[in-house]
Structures are given as structure tokens and as C-alpha cells.
Amino acid sequence: TKLEKKLGIRCSDTAAIVLQDCRVPLENMLGTVEQGKKTSEGYKGVLRTFEATRPLVGASALGIARAALEFLKAKLAEGGIEIRYGLPLSRMTNLEAEVVELEAMLRSAWLLTLRAVWMVDNKIAINAESSMSKIKAGDAVVKITQKAVELLGPMGYSREHLLEKWFRDAKINDLYEGTGQINRLIVARRILGYSRHELS
Numbered sequence: 001t002k003l004e005k006k007l008g009i010r011c012s013d014t015a016a017i018v019l020q021d022c023r024v025p026l027e028n029m030l031g032t033v034e035q036g037k038k039t040s041e042g043y044k045g046v047l048r049t050f051e052a053t054r055p056l057v058g059a060s061a062l063g064i065a066r067a068a069l070e071f072l073k074a075k076l077a078e079g080g081i082e083i084r085y086g087l088p089l090s091r092m093t094n095l096e097a098e099v100v101e102l103e104a105m106l107r108s109a110w111l112l113t114l115r116a117v118w119m120v121d122n123k124i125a126i127n128a129e130s131s132m133s134k135i136k137a138g139d140a141v142v143k144i145t146q147k148a149v150e151l152l153g154p155m156g157y158s159r160e161h162l163l164e165k166w167f168r169d170a171k172i173n174d175l176y177e178g179t180g181q182i183n184r185l186i187v188a189r190r191i192l193g194y195s196r197h198e199l200s
Contacts, residue, residue: 052120054131054178055113055116055120057134057177058116058136059137061140061141064145065144065170069103076095076151085100095151105143108136109136109139117133135180135187137173138174138180142171142174
């Protein structure tokens with residue numbers, strides 16, 4: 001077993017495990033035992049698992065994004081910069097408008113993820129919503145952490161603060177449980193009614 005050296009999520013080890021000349025009991029197969037008896041059903045079980053876990057990846061991404069945004073606003077406030085929420089965007093400074101845009105991005109991803117989690121809890125078919133929540137949250141966390149680092153300059157990438165870690169950790173949320181591109185294909189297939197082979 002070899003541990004991977006990674007850009008982000010360094011507090012969580014990633015390793016390849018190979019089961020060679022090993023018998024795995026049927027009850028340990030992904031999906032149900034009945035699905036395991038049909039080879040294609042095990043793969044379908046994995047896909048159904050992804051449908052339920054993608055919103056959780058979105059929720060994790062939103063936690064990172066929220067922490068980065070709160071850190072950014074706290075540091076701006078320490079420097080005497082308060083966001084004037086009562087003003088129209090046209091009367092805000094560029095910095096204020098950027099922060100408000102980041103907040104809107106976070107809020108919209110949160111609402112989509114909340115809906116997807118609710119659908120999972122209520123056992124409602126969720127394929128498109130699951131992928132949409134992961135796409136939106138994955139995009140939001142990358143953009144929010146990157147913009148926070150940019151706006152704070154040297155403080156943003158200093159190891160004295162967690163922001164640089166959150167920036168590194170953000171990208172994985174676009175990659176695991178299916179990349180953003182794969183999830184966009186899933187959403188497109190659902191919306192257009194195409195099969196996997198028709199839209200590739």
C-alpha cells in the first residue's frame with residue numbers, strides 16, 4: 001500500500017489497495033446481494049450510491065466555501081472595510097460587489113444542495129439534482145476560495161491562516177464522486193432524455 005502525496009485534503013490519507021488472490025464474501029459487495037448475483041447490477045448499485053453521496057460532497061464543499069467567505073469578511077472588517085448591504089450594486093465599491101457576488105454564489109449552491117439532500121432523505125429519484133448540487137457547490141468552493149486568496153493578497157496564501165489550506169482542499173470537491181464534466185453529462189442526459197451512448 002502506497003500513500004499518495006496530494007495537493008489538498010492532506011489530513012485524509014489516500015492509498016491504493018489491491019486484493020489479489022482474495023475471496024470477498026458476497027454480502028460485502030456494493031449494492032444488494034441480489035444485485036451482486038448479476039454482474040451489471042453491482043455497477044448500478046455503485047451509481048445509485050453516488051446519487052446519494054454527491055449532495056454530501058456538495059455539503060462538504062459548502063462548509064469550506066462558507067469558512068473562506070467568513071474569514072475574508074472578518075479580515076476585511078479588521079481592515080475597516082464593511083460590506084454595505086443596503087446599497088444597490090451600482091453604488092457599492094468593486095470589492096463590496098465581489099463579496100456580495102460570492103455570497104450569492106454560496107447561497108444558491110446551498111439551496112440546491114439542501115434540495116438534493118431532502119430528496120435523498122425522502123427517497124425521491126434524484127439523479128439530475130444530485131449531480132447539479134455537486135456541480136454548483138464544487139464550482140462555488142473553487143471560485144470563493146480562489147477569490148478570497150486573491151483579495152487578501154499575501155495573507156491569503158500565508159500558512160499562518162487556514163485560507164491557503166481551504167484553497168488547496170477546494171479542488172477535490174470537483175473531482176471525486178464524478179468530475180464536474182461527468183456530472184454535467186449526467187444532467188444533460190436527464191434533461192434531454194438521451195442515453196449514455198447518445199450523448200458522449
